[in-house]
Amino acid sequence: MSFPKLGQDDRLPLYQRLRDEMMNKIANREWLPGEPIPTEAELTKLYGVAVGTIRKAVDTLVSDGLLQRSQGRGTFVRRPNFDASFFRFFRQVSSSGAQQVPEGRVIARELVIPDAAVQQALQLPAGAQAIRLERLRLIDGRTVFWEEIWLAEARFARLMEIELSAFGNLLYPFYEELCSQQIASAQETLSIATADGPTAAHLGIEEGKPVAVIERVALGYDRQPIEYRLSRGAADTFRYQIDIS
Structure with a gap:
């Protein structure tokens, strides 16, 4: 045999x-x-x-x-629950007081040659193009996160062919369905920054106010980077909690 x-x-x-x-x-x-x-x-x-x-x-x-x-x-x-990171770091509740996963809404898309940080995160060759998405995360119509998402154009070319309204509320199942790209795990880094003009405008806060930033590199089952994402939320909703034993 x-x-x-x-x-x-x-x-x-x-x-x-x-x-x-x-x-x-x-x-x-x-x-x-x-x-x-x-x-x-x-x-x-x-x-x-x-x-x-x-x-x-x-x-x-x-x-x-x-x-x-x-x-x-x-x-x-395993199909991991990536929205758990928001519950781990942010107090986001609806008008009824219930904690919930924010709605996702893609508001802009462009094909660009990314800067060095994005190129390195996605392991792109010099001069390769990436798709940049702008996405809002909302609860009761109120923006709680503004996200910038970068994807290698070679993997996700089909995303340039659809209407923005066609993007799903959950992106990872959408990537899998439309582009056969599966997210298996992610590496996240959290930092605190101050709101620049675009961040302040999207979050409805004053420019210069503190914001919490989650930087995520999402990996496929082959451990290769698939998505690079920056999620920004007002720092007054941020919390840090860890159990030590």
Whole structure:
């Protein structure tokens, strides 16, 4: 019986080569977010390795946040909740006092050669173009965040062909549906700045007032950067909380 070849670098442990093979299946959409992966028995039969090797590879992907175990149901490709970062850092509530995920509304789009910071974040070659989106996040019609979002034009060219009103309220499922680009994880950095003219105008605050800024680099299942985003919100709604034990 022949088995699929794992990575050819024999210097790597077998479980790590298996992990890379499984990660490729996720990146290539053979295993889709929210769906179960094959069982341990099926993976053992497929790759011809011991069940202990299978478990170690799966454990690594669970630790990396790519897979999620569900008791009694199996192991699934994880679809992370990226809006959780806003709840972690900001007190945003509706007029009724309930905490809610802000509505998203894309208000502008352009194709540009980005500055060095964006180019580096997206790992773009010199001179490559990027799509820049401006997006508002609203609660009860009130802007609570102003976002600038950059995407590699090579991956997201179809986004230049649609009406702004066609953008979904949640962008990551929209990226997946329209451009086959899946977001697996993100790296976020939080800082405090002062509102310049555009920020103040969008947030309805005075220029020079403090704002909290969340800088996010969103990664695909292949660990390559897909999106670079700056989200700005008024600092008086910002909070920092951490549990220490």
